Amino acid sequence: xxxxxxxxxxxxxxxxxxxxxxxxxxxxxxxxxxxxxxxxxxxxxxxxxxxxxxxxxxxxxxxxxxxxxxxxxxxxxxxxxxxxxxxxxxxxxxxxxxxxxxxxxxxxxxxxxxxxx
Amino acid sequence: xxxxxxxxxxxxxxxxxxxxxxxxxxxxxxxxxxxxxxxxxxxxxxxxxxxxxxxxxxxxxxxxxxxxxxxxxxxxxxxxxxxxxxxxxxxxxxxxxxxxxxxxxxxxxxxxxxxxxxxxxxxxxxxxxxxxxxxxxxxxxxxxxxxxxxxxxxxxxxxxx
Numbered sequence: 091x092x093x094x095x096x097x098x099x100x101x102x103x104x105x106x107x108x109x110x111x112x113x114x115x116x117x118x119x120x121x122x123x124x125x126x127x128x129x130x131x132x133x134x135x136x137x138x139x140x141x142x143x144x145x146x147x148x149x150x151x152x153x154x155x156x157x158x159x160x161x162x163x164x165x166x167x168x169x170x171x172x173x174x175x176x177x178x179x180x181x182x183x184x185x186x187x188x189x190x191x192x193x194x195x196x197x198x199x200x201x202x203x204x205x206x207x
Numbered sequence: 208x209x210x211x212x213x214x215x216x217x218x219x220x221x222x223x224x225x226x227x228x229x230x231x232x233x234x235x236x237x238x239x240x241x242x243x244x245x246x247x248x249x250x251x252x253x254x255x256x257x258x259x260x261x262x263x264x265x266x267x268x269x270x271x272x273x274x275x276x277x278x279x280x281x282x283x284x285x286x287x288x289x290x291x292x293x294x295x296x297x298x299x300x301x302x303x304x305x306x307x308x309x310x311x312x313x314x315x316x317x318x319x320x321x322x323x324x325x326x327x328x329x330x331x332x333x334x335x336x337x338x339x340x341x342x343x344x345x346x347x348x349x350x351x352x353x354x355x356x357x358x359x360x361x362x363x364x365x366x367x368x
Contacts, residue, residue, distance in 0.1 A: 106282060113289040121339045122298055125327050126289055132322060133282045150226040157224055167321035167328070168314075174329050174339065184298060184339075 092144055099141035106134030119185035120177045128170040135162055208255070210248035214240050252311055263366050270362045274319050281324040288325075288341065299343040300329065303352040305336045306360060312367035319359055326355050 113126025139162070142155040221236040257263060288294055307313050317328040320338065330337035338355060345351055352360075 106286075109286050109289055113285065116289055116294055117296075118294075119298070121327065121329070122294075122296060122341060125325070125339070125341050126285055128327070129278075129281050129285045129322060130289075133278060153223045153226045157220065163322075164318065167318040170321060171317065171328050174327065178329060184300065186298065 096141050096145045099137050099144060103134045103137030103141060106130045106137065108134075110134060120182055121174055121184065124170050124174050128166060132162065132166045135166075209251050209253045210244050212253055212258075213248045213251045214244045217243055252309070257367075266362060267366045270359070270366065273357075273359065273362070274322070277319070277324065278322045281322060284324045296341050297343050298339065298341050299346075301338050301340055301343065301346060301348070301351045301355075303336050303338060303348055303355060305331070305334050307363055307367065309367040312363045316356075316360060316363050320355060323355065323359075 107130065110127045110130030113130060114123050117123045117126050136159055139155040139159045143152040146152040146155075217240040218236055221240060222232075225232045225236070288296060305313070305316075307316055313331065317331055317336070320326050320328050320336070325341045327339040327341075328336060329339045338351075340351075340355070344354055
């Protein structure tokens with residue numbers, strides 16, 4: 091039973107991590123790539139860590155996996171946000187489908203120079 | 208009181224991580240927890256009135272379930288977007304209003320939005336959130352807030368304020 095749970099969680103995790111990598115290749119610009127990789131990889135890694143917990147039970151390894159899970163959920167979106175904001179500040183353009191109306195910009199973009207001043 | 212809470216938290220995490228009963232592990236844990244407590248203990252966001260209200264914890268657990276449901280849904284939506292031909296995306300940036308004041312609440316809201324279906328926190332200012340949306344449904348701020356956050360913001364407001 092525990093083994094079955096382990097295999098199921100591990101397969102789900104590997105599937106989502108794989109999907110995240112495919113998304114990284116298929117999406118058109120850095121923001122969409124971050125969306126794909128952040129969401130899929132967070133759930134995938136979380137699932138793999140849960141699988142480690144299921145396999146080893148509440149031992150040293152299992153507890154480390156559980157704590158890593160909490161910190162993963164706190165840190166992964168934050169680091170993605172930092173990457174996206176850095177891309178935004180350094181002036182990387184938003185991709186848009188040819189022929190669609192413009193949806194951005196919602197605000198004048200800050201530049202690095204104006205931040206320093 | 209601040210320092211005591213930080214110390215208990217740090218030492219608890221240390222004990223969970225090492226998961227052993229050696230004397231050495233206790234000594235190392237106490238020393239390092241004490242060191243960090245002396246450095247950063249004062250900055251811990253501690254509210255004397257809020258910490259011991261059970262109601263807040265119950266609402267927070269409810270929030271966790273809403274968040275977990277949103278996250279799993281987000282992954283399936285994203286899997287569909289990645290795998291279908293000519294990715295069905297229409298990316299854009301929308302602005303929604305932010306009414307939370309507490310820093311921890313704002314962090315958790317921003318993280319929840321990043322993991323919610325199709326949205327991504329790009330920037331955060333005093334009273335607005337700038338959100339990158341992979342399939343823009345509407346550009347109206349009020350409708351966008353309803354579609355992106357749902358009731359997450361009001362739940363977090365109850366927990367942290």
